[in-house]
Amino acid sequence: MSAPPAARHAWAAADPYAAALRTGRGPLFLRRADGWLLPLEVERWCARADATDRAVLDRCEGAVLDVGCGPGRLVVELAARGRTVLGIDVSEAAVARTVGRLAPPASEEDGARALRRSVFEPLPGEGRWDTVLLMDGNVGIGGNPQALLERVAGLLRPGGLLIAETLPVNVDERAEVQVVDVVGASPADGVPFSWARLGTPALLRHGRRAGWRRAAQWEAGGRCFAALRTRSASSSAEPPKSAAVISSQRARKPSGDSPVAVR
Template sequence: MTTAWATADPYAKALRTGQGPLFLRRTDGWLLPLEVERWCARADEVDRQVLDHCEGTVLDVGCGPGRLVAELAAQARAALGIDVSEAAVAHTIRLGGQALHRSVFDPLPGEARWDTVLLMDGNVGIGGDPSALLDRVAQLLKPQGLLIAETAPVDVDERVHVHLTDARTTSGAPFPWARLGTPALLRYARGWERERQWSAGGRSFVALRTRTRTRTASNSADPPNRTAVISSQRARKPSGESPVADR
């Protein structure tokens, strides 16, 4: 997502209250409801099933209010959330999780050494360019690392520009977003090995594994389980492309 998401008043309000309504609105007026109440609640049974599949250190990209990071922390598992929303990062920390105020395209701790990366709650749409996002995730994971992504429960492959709105107030500039069903994600996942796919509770998931290859990560990268702090860093444009940010 872009900085527009991070600074949008309807989103910050929804996180404060734990309630919607909240939508992504396409330029043609179509609304995609966002599940604020579920995001702000504790991890449910479907979430915990996903977390059971995670290996080693876990990076939750676009962690939102932090239910997954907090659940992993409660299980004494090493996990870090990143999000461009300061309100989301603060909420995650209040729940007992570790989180950083970063875009996935910013420099991140533990690059090329994470065991698992999560793209949940529609975050396969970050930046509106699935191939670029998958390439970036591959840079973050160690060889044979695991990506667990939540996909749309329908067969869709859509790239759009959207606004964030509560149906009363719309804030910020439109930002690029994508909606992907499982077939679409698998088409973009060239160079990845499909490990499994499944559905639970009306939600769909795919587990992909990176193939072993030579990496050029900096030797000075921080370990992934280091103590996290809120950064003042804003989301930036990756390599001159459209601005992207997390949920």
């Protein structure tokens, strides 16, 4: 299922977001049409993975796809652990910062670890990823949780694992928002796009409708998380750890649809 074209690259068109990632600091907000502001944790995103992040990553299985990787702290941590990992983000600044934080690959087969792409566009290794991450509010991508969960299910192997960060309140909201860097921004500032905000009960409810089953839910460091699994594989399914998961991510000229190789 595809996201509306206007929603696919909204983050990439939000100049305040790109500027904040380049400098590593805010302030930065999601602004709703009624003027409500949600502060975004740019400094935490641009820092190294913290203890709560690392505990989440301990739960990851096999090859990991980080959807909406931002400036790459989780991709960097997983790569340092020797895991097969790919981060995707529609923001050129986010992908560039992720690549800049990664050590050069040990061999060409290691491929790119960051790709400028929407989750709703074709991706390498579809149907073979062991774990997908939706952290830092990324369950809101596209403003349609059902469509996002269906898409993620298609990226994972049968029985694969989704780990998502949810809000610490029981909310299930969809809204048009903008990325702004000042409290007094006007509705004319920034490019509006669809976003969703979900607490754990809402995520689990949408997950059940999309055929997922709950694996775990927990709180740590003032943050909330849920783990869900897709339907189990049949005996003839492909083994989970395919060596070809990101073999297509060889070095090539970067573009809006191309991987940025770690060199």
